[in-house]
Amino acid sequence: MEGGIVEAGGAPNETTLAGTPEDIKKLVSSSFGGTDDIELEGSVQLKDFPIGIPVFKWDAGYTYLHALGLGSNSTYLNALQKAGNIGSRVWSIFWGRVWVEDDLDGSLVLGGYDEEKVTGDNYTAPLDYDDYVGSSGCFTGMRVVLSDIKVNFRNGTEKSIFPTDTALPCCIDPHHHLLLDAPTAYVSNFQQVTGLFASSEAYSRGFHYDALMFERDNAFDGDITFHLDSGLQIRVPNDQYMVPSVNYQANGGRIQDPDTYELLIRGHNDDAESHLQGMPALLGRYFLTAAYLMVNHDAGTFTLWQANPSNSSKLVRVFDEEMGDKCGAKSGVIQPSASYYTAASSISASAATKPEDDDEINTTHDSKGSSSPSGAVIGGAVVGSVIGEKDKAEDTYYYYSHEEMERDQTPELDANQQATVE
Template identity: 30%
Template sequence: MHSLFVSALFFQTIFIFPTSYAANCKPRAISLPFKSNVLVNRAQARGVSWQIGSPNAQTIALFPSASYNDTYLYGATGLCATNVTLEKCTTFRGGLFNGAQSESDTVGASIKHPYDDATASWTTDKVVLQDSADKSIDLGSHEFGLRAGTSHEYVNKGELGLGKNSTFLSALSSGQKIASSTYSFFWGTDAAISDNPRNGSLTLGGYDQALVGDAKNTTTKFTRNNWRCREGMIVELTGLALQSEGGGTQNIMDETETMQACVVPTLSSVLTLPTQYWNKTADLMGAKLSPLNGGFSGALFYHLASVRPNTATFNGNLSITINKALTITIPNKQLIFDEPYIAPNGLIMRNKDWKNIPIVRYTDLDQNMPRLGGMFLSSAYLMVNHDKDEFTISGVQETPAAQKLVGIDTTNSCIANVEGGTTAVPEPSTPASHSSSDSKALSGGAIAGIVVGILALIALIAGIAFLAWRRRKIPANVQYKAELAASHDGVALVENDRARVVEKYGYSVSELYAGQRTGELPGHASEYVVELDGRSKPAEAPVYGAERDFLMTERR
């Protein structure tokens, strides 16, 4: 059952009673930033940060998984192809955990946990979280899996399990960090696609009232028996339209048409749609697919629509209506953007020669269903309550505000503002003003300051020289972009094969056991695994071990 104003979850009460209404109410909640994290290769990867191991903690960036109960990440090899640099692989996977470098690491068995259907080598180690106020939260020794085989190409990073029987949520509850099996997620705006990024957040045990304000919302019961949506979060798409800059509306779906869609927060896309709806969207936008790689983007945001820049001129927005109750608008800046890629040194760059539209298209109607991905949650807010077996989607406030955590106490059936849960928004810095009399003469302190400044300048020049020497062996961005441009012109890399790659379910497919071999790639595929930038349009960009074999089997 759907409701315009949330009735059974937790919004309705908090709008009326913003503080505790029960004497014994003991809500607890924490909020973790979903943002760019600096990895060991000094590049950045977006996700929820785990600091793992001791004495020197290793940073791993994870995507929140609504289907997994356990947490899975990648080990020291990253399961990357041999001709992919370690730096690039590290960024692609959101960090690589090396148990040999942790004194607190305990290795367990290599088994498959039945519900997750994922084979991994189980490891227990110290885990520390950093909340949105930059305070450390010690999770203690926590078990997680190091993948024995890759997931699928649509989710390239490790995944933080938040399913109904989540071991992570259980650990937080046992440690009295949260008081309910609830979480809320906001994707934010990725620095990979925008010069004005916005941090997202994963709130555990409640939600952030500052993000939702008085926005409309809709609540839906979980659907646990649909094999095409293991997340269990199915909504009805009751409207899909393009809003022109002048205010006109062009419908992608007929006004009487509806489609079921699965909410999959781990996907780096806004929508996954049958090809017929993509075709209509492209026609209305005037967008033309790139001639290579089947019109798909590279591996960082895998399989998004890649279009020619001169046809990416649509200036309007995309509106998505859910359950006939809530319309979410995807602004133009998140609808069309330069294609991001990972350079050999691990840094995420943008390729202005191709534009991406965050829509994935598919033709296998029996095996797939429409999906709302993580980028949809740049303009919407997801709130999950496993205790009541329901979830809510709300609009979000466009202007960032100070965080205001609301905790949920399931035991006492109450909600309340969390003590100390408000984090102040830093004020913008203002240049200091100086009176004219301050510059009339140099004092002894000013002279000393000049000397210090000169010494700092010398140190800076020396540092720049050192970095230039250190990076001599890493190709310059301009150099390899020129090389890729040459390979891009007039070379169609197995375009037909790429068009037939089928996304399975929107969550990780069944894992391939380590060492399992199901097929061989044609010789040309590995030739183009070097770049992820979408300009060279790699045949498999990148293709990783068993994942590569799986795809080849599917194509056959």
Template identity: 25%
Template sequence: MVLHGRPTIISALLLGNALVAQISDVCANPSTIELKLGNCTILGPAQADVNSWGIRVGVLNSSGLCIVPSTVVNTTFLTSSEICGDGQLVDANDITMTVAQCRSRRGGYITRSSVPNVPTNTLDQQNQGWVGFKNVIQFAANATLQLLTETVTMVEGLITDGQQSTTSHLGLASSSTLLQTLKGTGQIGALSWGLNSGSQSVEFPRDGSLVLGGYDSASLAGSFYEYDIALNKLNNRICPLQILITGLTLNINGEVVETIVDNSDKLAACIEPYDNLFRLPKSDLERFKDFYTKYTNSTAATLNPSDYKGTLLNLEPGIVYPKSSGAFNASLRFTINNELTVDIPHYEFERPLRGLDENGTVVLVERYTELQIYGSPAPEDAPVLGKAFLSQLYLLVDYDKMKFSLAPQNLEAGTPLPKSSGDCPSSGTDTNASSDLNLRTGLIVVGAVLGALLLLLAVLFVVHKARGLPQWLVVAGSWRRNQKQVKVPVTDEDAGQLPKPNGASQPGNPVSPGAVASGGGTQPHDPVLHSLSQPATPRNPAPMGLPVSMVGRRTPIPDVS
């Protein structure tokens, strides 16, 4: 800065403060990556469109995918084209799919020959939750994924056969390759992730979001309740997000009609965002079927997927009844660890039957009602709470602290406000050498700036002393009185970069949403990925109808009744 043609010490100090403030701001606001979660459509110029649900990601030199967050695996697993080839079109219920149904069920797929192939090496040991379901890892890739405006290159497993999964898995277990890679490159500041699962209900659908490296403060409607990440299995199932259900009631019209779990008969359960429905042990599954019969006065038997196979393909078959049996209108009330209580409303618990027609398009069949409880007993008899449960709760998983937290979800949240869960420098068990490198680099930069300022101040002192001390003091004082406060241009627009969050709140404390929203970014070059650059849209509860699609269109689901 120059004052009347002469530099001043005050000008230098202002410049120094601005530089240090910018460096401190980077340190105080570790990076996050926010991704949209919801209806996911992949346009197929040469074949039917993919109509799925999840996060839209791009794959370098291949087609895009719809991918779902998963704690089943540490490695991200991508569906490959073999999964819809000959011999793979018969699902676990012995229902034959069309190729279009298979593509939508799988959320699209990549072509194995279009990505760099690598040995599977230790993928089996790293993904015991995957091989525990009798899956075989035959192939692996080192593909580059595009996560909105960010890219990441890492080893992925390829799903080439089997019926134990639907879409690709975004691996977010406790040793997640994705999180470790992103933190190692400085793209996120913490080994953590936050999930607003949105809602797949027919009455009040809404989009959700996934924040890597933190959480979305706009999605919170209350304080976090914190739990330890489990290292032990649940009934021989790997399950890092275990909770203890100390109360569970079935409510109809706001009144408790059945007590399913109480404090004398606690039930351990696994939270798994990859699953849609509740999964129950055989005895509890039969109890719910009895409850439906009792409170609807129905004598109709439950339907198997083969009973409606000519109408649609059900991706995750729940308990299905003819609508003529009557509406259940039931809700569930969970109490977790005798402290957190959450209600799952009736519109999340039951809905018209939904699936894929022969063209892979989502359809509703109004003449059938489906309870959001998986129709077969849970594997290993381990209860699972899927996205129907998470529709009312926000989930934060922090592997730096080996804790996860649940908070009441703000169902009217608008634009996401991502916040990092990390400190600066990052705390916790950080074994990644690049984190130390980033810290050393930051200290070197700060030291260099301060050293340059000291040198500049010394030069200015000598110059001004030679010219006479009173003169520059008078000039500096006059400038401070007569000039307006100078603002250093460090806004997002001036800096030309994405907005950054303004801090983090610790789990267990109320969180006040910040004032900085994420957005912007560059337009992806791959035309297949055109929807990735669309700005985030508010997630207000939608009116009666369908979830808003990934490209911002609301398309009515055909009723094939």
């Protein structure tokens, strides 16, 4: 295991944008590199795969496990696609749920998504890798705008924690260790609305680093709902963001303190004295206890649904348009490229002045009156699924082989269609 990451076959540089941990760019030059055979449970083995071993804490110490990179130039996804194990560089994630009566495992699907883990309409937008400030993008490529965050009380009432007439752009970061990072005003409003104040401020130095800690008897018991300006609403259960304190033992195990709870919402001041200065607002891994995320690097898009917390699984392959042309209708679902959603957004925004018979892109008005892409436009190709024959539906968990592709009339779903082929 001698030499660096580049010598082992890894990428020679790391792109850093506003919000990216500053020390990540040091990983290439400082980490050990080597190759090994790698096989994730349920997948195939990749031989002589390049692996980097960091030799110092990075990501401010939040990253305790070896990270599996699934970014736009992911060595892992590229290798799987080149070997013919997946047809598209698509990955989907549901974080799962813990601290409930029956823990629910999370899932990572490569090459498609799990139809049983989603419910309702979805929101699809282009991946946009850029600096958070002064652009429409962010370092993860996945930027959404929150129009409101509401606290849901047990008696059925709800209250907003948003300052008046504001919107909050957020980067979705599945790697982030909390539910929400936001300007301090939002956290202060949450505490005012819920009456959640610690007798003495203490912050976690364990698994949920920097989370505000409370005595169990003082913990808030309501849910929280994130309202996207697209109309999508994601309600996170109380037990997924108001959680028992978790710390590490000397042997690497975890220890839970049932008498101390942590609020997985962190505030940051955008000033020079704050170690979070310049950081964008973030929706982290616990957002994905209630939302389901799919990223399609080949199409250049990401898609969000409300998650259906289920142990059931029904995998659907997803292709970009080029790969879809090579595959049959019974192989999977075609998702249009990012330009489709950009064009659809433009048409939707100007629909009031465009002729009704302009069917270049099939769109409808959003009944919620959102100024962002309408619910019809963002539905995209993955609203429905194209189901293959029974024997093909029982293929290897994440992958399909090119030999199983069939040329056929592949349905390309427009924004309003849901297609199923029995």
